Amino acid sequence: MNALTSSILLLSATCIQSFTPAASNIGNPRTSSAATTALDATVGLYFGTVGGNTKTVANHIKAAADADADNTVTFCEIEDLSSPDAFTQHDALIIGAPTWNTGAEKQRTLTGWDQWLYDVLPGLASKMSGKKVAFFGVGDQGDYPFNYCDSVGELHSEFERVGCDVKYGRTSTEGYYHVGSKAQVDEEEPIFYGLCCDENQQPDQSEDRCIKWIAQLKSEEFFA
Numbered sequence: 001m002n003a004l005t006s007s008i009l010l011l012s013a014t015c016i017q018s019f020t021p022a023a024s025n026i027g028n029p030r031t032s033s034a035a036t037t038a039l040d041a042t043v044g045l046y047f048g049t050v051g052g053n054t055k056t057v058a059n060h061i062k063a064a065a066d067a068d069a070d071n072t073v074t075f076c077e078i079e080d081l082s083s084p085d086a087f088t089q090h091d092a093l094i095i096g097a098p099t100w101n102t103g104a105e106k107q108r109t110l111t112g113w114d115q116w117l118y119d120v121l122p123g124l125a126s127k128m129s130g131k132k133v134a135f136f137g138v139g140d141q142g143d144y145p146f147n148y149c150d151s152v153g154e155l156h157s158e159f160e161r162v163g164c165d166v167k168y169g170r171t172s173t174e175g176y177y178h179v180g181s182k183a184q185v186d187e188e189e190p191i192f193y194g195l196c197c198d199e200n201q202q203p204d205q206s207e208d209r210c211i212k213w214i215a216q217l218k219s220e221e222f223f224a
Contacts, residue, residue, distance in 0.1 A: 042072050042074070042089070042090045042091045042092075043065065043072065043073050043074070043090055043091060043092050043093070043094060043223065044073075044074045044076070044087065044090035044092075044093045044094070045058060045061060045062055045065075045073050045074065045075050045076070045093075045094040045096075046076050046077075046078050046081065046087070046093065046094070046095055046096070047076075047077060047078065047095070047096035047097065047136075048077065048078045048079070048096070048097045048098070048109050048111025048112050048113045049077065049098060049111065050098055050100055050109075050110055050111060051098070053098060053138045053197075053199035053200070054096055054097060054098045054111075054137075054138045055077070056199060056206070057096065057136060057138055057195075057197045057199065057206055057210065058075065058096055058136075060206055060207045060210035060211075061094060061096075061136065061195075061210045061213070061214065062075050063210075064210050064211045064213070064214035064215075065214050065223075067214075068214075068218065068223070073094075074090065077112075078111065078112040078113055078116055079111070079112040084120055084123070084124055085127075087124065088124055088127035088128060088131075090131075091131075091132070092131065092132035092133070092134070092168075092222055092223065093131060093132070093133045093134070093159075093164075094133075094134050094135075094136065095133060095134070095135050095136075095155050095159065096135065096136040096137060096138070097109040097111055097113050097137055097138075097151040097152075097155060098110075098111065098137065098138045098139070098151060099137060099138070099139045099144070099147060099148075099149055099150045099151040099152075101114075102144050102147045102150070103146075103147055103150075104150075106118070106154060108150050108151040108154050109151045109154075113151075113155070117154070117155070117158040118158075121158060121159070121162055122161075122162060124162065125162040125163060128159070128162045128163060128164050129162070129163035129164070130163060130164070130165055131163075131164050131165065132164070132165050132168055132222055133159045133164045133165065133166050133168070134166075134168040134169035134194055134195075134217055134222060135152050135155045135156055135159075135166075135169065135193055135194030135195070136152070136169075136194050136195040136196070136197065136210075136213070137149035137151050137152035137155070137183060137194065137195070137196050137197070138196075138197050138198070138199055139151075139178075139181075139183075139196060139197075139198060140198060140200040140201065141176060141177055141178045141198050141200075141201050141202075142200060142201045143200070145177070145178050145179040145180070146178075146179050146180040147180065147181065147182070148176070148178035148179075148180070148181040148183065148196065148198075149178075149181055149183040149192070149196040150181060150182040150183060151183075152181075152182075152183035152192065152193050152194050152196060153181070153182030153183045153184075153193060154182065155193075155194075156183075156193040156194070166193070168217060168220050168222045169194050169195060169213060169216065169217050169220070169222065170185070170191050170192060170193060170194065171191070171192045171194065171195055171196070171209075171213065171216075172190060172191060172192075173190040173191065173192060174190065175205070176196065176198075181196075183196055195209060195210065195213045197209055197210070
């Protein structure tokens with residue numbers, strides 16, 4: 001067993017060990033909250049979810065990434081990750097969250113990220129410097145048009161603060177009708193810091209957006 005294979009197994013075990021799936025989910029990585037696709041390179045897809053929409057989008061992203069046999073994707077809810085060290089051992093990270101604490105300056109997700117970003121992530125700075133990170137988020141343009149996917153902006157800020165390379169996966173705001181968003185680079189620039197999906201108002205567009213986003217990340221050499 002080579003060093004890379006050992007690392008992949010360690011990452012998978014660390015994520016899975018704190019999750020006990022229902023009997024119907026055993027052996028089915030697409031319905032478990034933690035699973036690893038055993039391919040060649042290491043990418044960690046970590047997300048927080050409240051109502052399930054972020055997990056739906058995370059599954060679309062993983063399915064799109066799985067279609068490329070050059071990628072290995074560890075799929076894990078942030079609450080199920082028992083070891084911070086495992087989080088740092090990936091070649092690249094895809095990080096996702098919903099926006100629930102609407103209008104807040106920090107801790108906008110109401111998921112495990114609210115604690116991780118401020119209590120855990122700063123302590124990992126020496127191991128995170130230069131690591132490639134891409135972000136996705138889920139919001140509701142209809143009910144919260146002034147704060148659409150704000151958590152993506154928070155994720156971007158905190159991972160950038162510890163020295164991560166956060167230039168990957170930025171997307172156009174074209175096709176959205178929100179009024180304001182902290183996920184947007186600035187009010188004048190029609191670009192999100194990552195992928196934004198709306199499972200409430202535009203659920204039929206999420207899967208296609210995820211497929212195109214993974215293709216974009218590949219073209220940006222995120223998986224290289």
